[in-house]
Amino acid sequence: MNRIDKLFRNKKNNILSIYFTAGYPELTSAEGIIKDLCAAGVDMIEIGMPFSDPLADGPVLQQSNCAALKNGMNIHLLFTQLENIRKEVSIPLILMGYLNPVLKYGMEKFCLKCAATGIDGVIIPDLPPEVWTEQFRPVFEKYNLYNIFLISPRTDDDRIRKLDSLCRGFLYIVSSSSTTGKSEGFDQAKVEYLKRLQGMDLKNPGLTGFGISDADSFSQACRYSQGAIIGSAFVKRLGEKTAESLPVRDFVNSIISA
Amino acid sequence: MKYHVDERGYYGEFGGAFIPEMMYPNIRELRENYIKILDDKGFRDEFSTLLKEYAGRPSPLFHARRLSEFYNTQILLKREDLNHTGAHKINNTIGQILIAKRLGKTRIIAETGAGQHGVATATVCALMGLECVIFMGKLDVERQAPNVLRMKMLGARVVPVISGNMTLKDATSEAIRDWINNPDDTYYIIGSVVGPHPYPDLVARLQAVISEEIMWQIMEKTGRPEPDYLLACVGGGSNAAGSFYHYLDNDNVKLIAVEAAGLGTDSGETAATIATGSPGILHGSRTMIMQNDDGQITEPYSISAGLDYPGIGPLLAWLDRSHRVFFDSATDREALAAAFRLTRLEGIIPALEPAHALAILDKIRFRPDDVVVVTISGRGDKDMQAYIKYMNDMSL
Numbered sequence A: 001m002n003r004i005d006k007l008f009r010n011k012k013n014n015i016l017s018i019y020f021t022a023g024y025p026e027l028t029s030a031e032g033i034i035k036d037l038c039a040a041g042v043d044m045i046e047i048g049m050p051f052s053d054p055l056a057d058g059p060v061l062q063q064s065n066c067a068a069l070k071n072g073m074n075i076h077l078l079f080t081q082l083e084n085i086r087k088e089v090s091i092p093l094i095l096m097g098y099l100n101p102v103l104k105y106g107m108e109k110f111c112l113k114c115a116a117t118g119i120d121g122v123i124i125p126d127l128p129p130e131v132w133t134e135q136f137r138p139v140f141e142k143y144n145l146y147n148i149f150l151i152s153p154r155t156d157d158d159r160i161r162k163l164d165s166l167c168r169g170f171l172y173i174v175s176s177s178s179t180t181g182k183s184e185g186f187d188q189a190k191v192e193y194l195k196r197l198q199g200m201d202l203k204n205p206g207l208t209g210f211g212i213s214d215a216d217s218f219s220q221a222c223r224y225s226q227g228a229i230i231g232s233a234f235v236k237r238l239g240e241k242t243a244e245s246l247p248v249r250d251f252v253n254s255i256i257s258a
Numbered sequence B: 001m002k003y004h005v006d007e008r009g010y011y012g013e014f015g016g017a018f019i020p021e022m023m024y025p026n027i028r029e030l031r032e033n034y035i036k037i038l039d040d041k042g043f044r045d046e047f048s049t050l051l052k053e054y055a056g057r058p059s060p061l062f063h064a065r066r067l068s069e070f071y072n073t074q075i076l077l078k079r080e081d082l083n084h085t086g087a088h089k090i091n092n093t094i095g096q097i098l099i100a101k102r103l104g105k106t107r108i109i110a111e112t113g114a115g116q117h118g119v120a121t122a123t124v125c126a127l128m129g130l131e132c133v134i135f136m137g138k139l140d141v142e143r144q145a146p147n148v149l150r151m152k153m154l155g156a157r158v159v160p161v162i163s164g165n166m167t168l169k170d171a172t173s174e175a176i177r178d179w180i181n182n183p184d185d186t187y188y189i190i191g192s193v194v195g196p197h198p199y200p201d202l203v204a205r206l207q208a209v210i211s212e213e214i215m216w217q218i219m220e221k222t223g224r225p226e227p228d229y230l231l232a233c234v235g236g237g238s239n240a241a242g243s244f245y246h247y248l249d250n251d252n253v254k255l256i257a258v259e260a261a262g263l264g265t266d267s268g269e270t271a272a273t274i275a276t277g278s279p280g281i282l283h284g285s286r287t288m289i290m291q292n293d294d295g296q297i298t299e300p301y302s303i304s305a306g307l308d309y310p311g312i313g314p315l316l317a318w319l320d321r322s323h324r325v326f327f328d329s330a331t332d333r334e335a336l337a338a339a340f341r342l343t344r345l346e347g348i349i350p351a352l353e354p355a356h357a358l359a360i361l362d363k364i365r366f367r368p369d370d371v372v373v374v375t376i377s378g379r380g381d382k383d384m385q386a387y388i389k390y391m392n393d394m395s396l
């Protein structure tokens, strides 16, 4: 059974997923960050594959993508770094990145490597569902790899239902129409939007992302969806690291033990 | 019609709409409406009136006698440099702002490289009384200073973009991000035949006025239904697409597109996408792009800010792939020399971009009675800094 399904079967609420960019702040940071996140009690991890032109990302993740590439990160190296990760980590792991580097790596080879490494799902924001269905669905299914779809407040009901029917694992609920890292608070519009989704009786659980940055926005998101995804706020903290230790545990504690 | 976009938004294997879900509603709205609007009589009347009375069209087709003599062939210049605001870009911005208005949008955003598209956008925003925000790479803000000041005078806000190598690619990415963040009131006037479907088709149709005019002008000037050659420079490809549009299915006309080689296509400092690129995805479209082995977009280089882009429109990629258009490239130096040749022989100072197209005249052996049309996509006022430097370096 895919670990994502297992997670949502065992835990119905307050699911915390954390995103970071592989290769940032140091080229070899990923493995340590994953283990620390796991030890700190997060439920799922999204590992970012850096891209030179991350269209859906705000300044913080643009900067981490850029720094990771300067450090020398690429998909091949990332798989090498993650080779033994499943010996120690059992929570779901998701790769997130843009389409071009994945296509260049080769979609079939990518899916195969994901399966061999123990990756459970993939998020590729600029891979449209139509193209995925037409070209890549069989290979994803062959390797039991989930493709996670995004929905936004402007996605209409028909399309939400269509994406819900294609999606496996969970729906990535983009909290407001924005790029990543805009923490403008959890306003009424977001609450209304999440309530609307709750009323739709969708087959997939949903995690809320984009603009979730602290204990307050996390708990708000958890009130109206199964949990939330935090990216920019965590990556920003990684960038502020002092001397030896990365502030992973502190950050996670500030979110879940509030 | 084999070179036109199909119902899925592709030109052969190129095109499509590779966009995040947050952009989907806006792109769908445009896709579902653009043909309807373009075909609407009210739109067509307003568009053609503005092209005529505001932009100054038709742009002349000028027989360049001294240049023709120099190359021993018949050269005609399609004078897009004489348009209002000094380039072909205004054809597109007039059309798109009329679409934006019909879609009920009140805020306009655009990217710009050379600043010509930014100026053309700021201009139509002033004309229509709409808010205007222009994204421009910080490097371009510096090297195309006069156009920045023009945009500001026109009332636009110019946002310098500091990501990447701070040129056109980064400005385009930033404009897309702005649209994601402001989906309701904002319309993105993209400046070339790039981006997700339907933009490449939309912009090509709006720029097609160039070849529509060439068709009757060539008849009037030469008594012949078509030229032997059409030459245009290619950044994203909009002036080339517009110049070629009505001749795409006419194999009697040889179409030549000229990219910016920068310091040379083998130098690593180039913007010649067809010469050095491979298929990939950039700015929402599958096309030819400049990328490394990991699929990261590489930074282009050209002296010409308008050609300094690591991609090319999917239509142009397809025209190359299907061998309908012959692609060549010209270096910074060749373009500079060609700009001075035109200036000294014809009294026309071209922009650096079309100077690349002019440079190819040196490389092709034409027959004396060949009719060769070169699109002068813009005028050189914005490039005086580069020209003055060249003049001093070469003691011209």
Ligand SMILES: Cc1ncc(COP(=O)(O)O)c(C=O)c1O
Residues within 6 Å of the ligand: B087, B088, B113, B114, B115, B116, B117, B191, B192, B193, B233, B234, B235, B236, B237, B238, B239, B240, B305, B306, B307, B351, B353, B354, B377, B378, B379
């Ligand atoms: C005068 C001029 N020509 C050509 C271009 C290149 O664009 P395109 O290839 O879309 O015509 C530009 C872009 O800024 C320009 O200003």
